[in-house]
Amino acid sequence: MEKALRWGILSAGLIAHDFTTALRSLPRSEHQVVAVAARDLARAQDFARKHEIPKSYGSYTELTKDPEVDVVYVAVQHPQHLGAVLQCLAASKPVLCEKPLGVTAAEVREMVAAARARGLFLMEAIWTRFFPAAETLRSLLCQGALGELRVVRMDFGIDGVDDTVTAILQYPGGLQASFSCSITTELSNSLSVYGTKGKAEIPSTMWCPTELVVNGKKTEFPLPKVADAETFNYLNSIGMVYEAQHVRQCLLQGLKESPVMPLAESELLADILEEARRQIGLRFLQDRT
Structure with missing residues (x-):
């Protein structure tokens, strides 16, 4: 019998709330949220109480070291994606990371290279593709x-x-x-x-x-139904269940990346955005000279 996929939630922000709420609408035999981490323990504890999550951590490192976490959903602000994703991969955790995967194309390539070197699953959460x-x-x-x-x-x-x-x-x-x-x-x-x-x-x-x-x-294409008491911060966030279900299927099949949102396309998206920024003269602190 296939066991439930045990999720760790990295961040206790608005999008993390929506993703966790969506996950909790799915059968517990398939998806369970077992831990949440925030830089402030009190925020993590409050998030855990709200979502009935058994464990809360005041550091990302503690969550990545939790042996009961099968996969990490990274929902920190995107300038922190690189560090968070690399930390998860270093702890041998598969990762679903919110979009954009990186601030720059170089950051995306660094994460992709780390995932491939360690033979771990990594996917950018382009949820639109799974509706x-x-x-x-x-x-x-x-x-x-x-x-x-x-x-x-x-x-x-x-x-x-x-x-x-x-x-x-x-x-x-x-x-x-x-x-x-x-x-x-x-x-x-x-x-x-x-x-x-x-x-x-x-x-x-x-x-x-x-x-x-x-x-x-x-x-x-009607969205899945949710309990009347459930609230979301963003439009149609219950649709996050589609990407979550896809991640579970990928991991059950032993895939290291998604056939629907492959890592090469994350690299391509980053290249397109970087070229657009170059043409309009927009530079970030993370841009390498």
């Missing part, structure tokens, strides 16, 4: 249902993201993709894919989609 609507769209594209792809458009305008930026990506074969993000205006938050045989669209909340429109036909 059924996104999986259905990916399947349609793989089947050639839209013909040859020509244009992909996406925008993300909501408080909390970068100031207004638009990037255009040119792919071999003539495909062009563009994305816009803005903190200063509300955008449609949609994704559109145009091919020689039609169009597919996620009309809103494309980062946590619940519907897909293909050539005018809409299909809805």
Whole structure:
């Protein structure tokens, strides 16, 4: 009988709350949260009480050394991802790390190299890929249902993201993709894919989609139900169950990385973002000269 995957939660912040709440909606025979760590023990203890977690730690090191933790969910702020992930890997813990995996492409490559050197699972938590609507769209594209792809458009305008930026990506074969993000205006938050045989669209909340429109036909993908008393900080956070279930399946199969969100794509995403920053003249303290 397959045993439950025992999670350790690194951080007691808002996204950690949502992920833990999502995990606790899944069968305990498959997923259990056994420990939480924060830099302040009182915060970890409060988080543990709220989520009925048996162990709380006042340091990340204590959690990574816990033999009952099978996998660590890293939810610290992204400038601290590198140190936290490397610490987990050094303790032989598989890791699901919140996005972005690293501040720079060099940080991402350092984490990827460490995971591969130790033969440990590492995945960037790009939760969007695991929503059924996104999986259905990916399947349609793989089947050639839209013909040859020509244009992909996406925008993300909501408080909390970068100031207004638009990037255009040119792919071999003539495909062009563009994305816009803005903190200063509300955008449609949609994704559109145009091919020689039609169009597919996620009309809103494309980062946590619940519907897909293909050539005018809409299909809805309801989210899992949660207890009325459960609350989340972010929209559709119950959808984190999809990536959690995927991680469990990967580990049960002995995989060292996800076939849906492979490490090479985390490196590619970091490269794209770094080039975009270079072109607009944005540098971080972590950028190497």
